[in-house]
Amino acid sequence: MTTIETPTLTSGTWNVEPAHSSIGFTVRHLGLTKVRGQFNVFSGSLEIADDLHASSVSAVVELSSVDTNNADRDGHLQSTDFFGAEANPQMTFVSTSVSDDALVGELTINGKTKAVSFDLEFHGVTVDGYGVTRAGFSAAGSIARSDFGIEFNMPVGLDGMLISDKVAIELEIQAVPA
Numbered sequence: 001m002t003t004i005e006t007p008t009l010t011s012g013t014w015n016v017e018p019a020h021s022s023i024g025f026t027v028r029h030l031g032l033t034k035v036r037g038q039f040n041v042f043s044g045s046l047e048i049a050d051d052l053h054a055s056s057v058s059a060v061v062e063l064s065s066v067d068t069n070n071a072d073r074d075g076h077l078q079s080t081d082f083f084g085a086e087a088n089p090q091m092t093f094v095s096t097s098v099s100d101d102a103l104v105g106e107l108t109i110n111g112k113t114k115a116v117s118f119d120l121e122f123h124g125v126t127v128d129g130y131g132v133t134r135a136g137f138s139a140a141g142s143i144a145r146s147d148f149g150i151e152f153n154m155p156v157g158l159d160g161m162l163i164s165d166k167v168a169i170e171l172e173i174q175a176v177p178a
Contacts, residue, residue: 007125009048009135013178016044016059017134020174023061027145027167031158037077039091041065046175057095057103064089081152082145084110103139109148117141118171132176139171 024038044059063085066077078085088111095105096115103118123136144165145151154162 007127007133009122009125010177011048011050014046014048014135014175015178016042016046017174017176018042020134022170022172023059024170024172025167026170028159028164030156030162031160031164035068035073037066037068037074039063039065040067044093044173044175045178052098052100055095055098057093057098057105059093061091061093062089063091082110082150087111107143107148110150112148114143114147116143118169135175137171137173137175139173140169142166142168 018041021042022038023042024036026034026036029035039061041062042059042065044057047056049055063083064078066074066083066085068074068077077083080087083091088109092108093105093116095103097104099120100122101120103120105116106113107116118139118141121138123138125133125135127133145167146165152163153165156162
């Protein structure tokens, strides 16, 4: 009889693997449709402790890597109307607590830091065909862009504004041991 050992999330440092991860967002335009975007350049690490609640997460996102599939819109998002990417080129996240189903921390955008909370899902650990151990996570939540000084808008559309204040954030993260 052969025993197959199932990989587990071991304590230590795990690095976000960008090729198999994504940081996406969605905003409503004119109250009609959702416009989706993502950031293409980011890094992050997870410090997994023996006690999950003592674990931590940190991430850095390059705001110049915003991608909404529209170069003009991406340029506008990098401007002082939105991210102010020239003066504040990075968005950062540092966790303050981790639990089985929530990730809470401080998000900094446009030089402003606010507490945020994400629903967290752990999808498990596996070993790929090359012998690399990988862990998978999803996180989702929303922020008010006005909390970060991102006030640009125009009074039009079904909900009265060009762009919704609410921004939905979705993370799909694959991490590998450091």
